[in-house]
Amino acid sequence: MIEEPRRYRVEFASGTAASVAERRSFRDLERNDIEPDLPGWPAQPPFRVRGFFGKLGVYVRCATIRLLLLPLIIIADALGSPVSPEKRGELEERENEIDDFPVMWAGEGETARTLPWQLDPSRRSWRTMTEIEVAEPDGLVRIWSYEDTMQGSRHLSWGGGGKVPGSEALLWTLPRSEIVGAEIKRFSLDESDFRVSFRDGSWVRLTSSPNGAQRVVALLGQGMPVSDPAPARP
Template identity: 45%
Template structure:
């Protein structure tokens, strides 16, 4: 494992994380990468594999998204009722989205990277984009007393000093409040997500200077399989 604490450094939190994904019908399942003038910068990111071209859905596509979500919701509800009647565990419904905060970045567009050349956010690794990774590839966000790191397949892909992080904030317009914006001292930012609101809250509080009790004890030597066991 390449992620070893430095002398005097203590791991505080570690959880699976990636670039966020749009949930509004216009951008559902999509994400964009922008400079500070909202230009597309995917082609400028060095070493990044080719990805899907971002485009906001037109009306027919938005209707399709709404229909798909409606059908999925009906089936999920029916399965939950049936399971309950048969004495099985009831379905744990995923919480919906909160209030829309920034229409231009959550409905009209969905940037997960906002950075000019040489900005910190532009150095984030392409492995944080699930659409560019092989199936079951997991990237993890690690917070220590000194650093913020991104780890993938047992290797440190990216790191920065904690002092380079200006702020972190939960984005309410996300499923289960799992998205958060990570802002850097140079003014660039990224929109990331985790698998649970508890992990997101923990990361945000730590990055903003709080020190809540960790959800579980982690060290940089664990593998994803060991943590799930």
């Protein structure tokens, strides 16, 4: 019996360091911004690394949120359901995780540039969900989207969680043989970020749930063909 491919929620990662929190950039091999060159992508304000006061604002906001959540954490712990705060792992690449936060690294015409813009949460409707499907080693990797029935807003939702009938769309396909590696990025909340590297040397940084990230990396690491060593990473 052939097992049906599993799907996992996925989107472009967002920075977690104060300088790049909730931001992401798209770069060529010389670290130039390539967003304006990505065909069909909705325009966004240019990426900026936060300065001192911007980073201070992030720290203040995070501290305020933690203080507001503290009573809930104490109550949950008293009821026997301890809540562990999200943890971020070791910094691996300062130039790509603090000084900048590229989620796409690709030269002209390279594979990473073909990823759909719907993976960017700042460009799509907050009700649009994107999922990755990993098939057998000699098959295809697909990215799907659908509209969720949840109620609320981008920052606060309640109820729903189903799929709007007829909203599912296939956004992207790629032969699995074009993917040469995938790895968890430790400098992310609960190690939920992962990098997918393509045969031409381009790569993308995506995020999922911690379990989803681990599963996708494990699946993309199975049965991959032997290839030439990838170019040194920026």
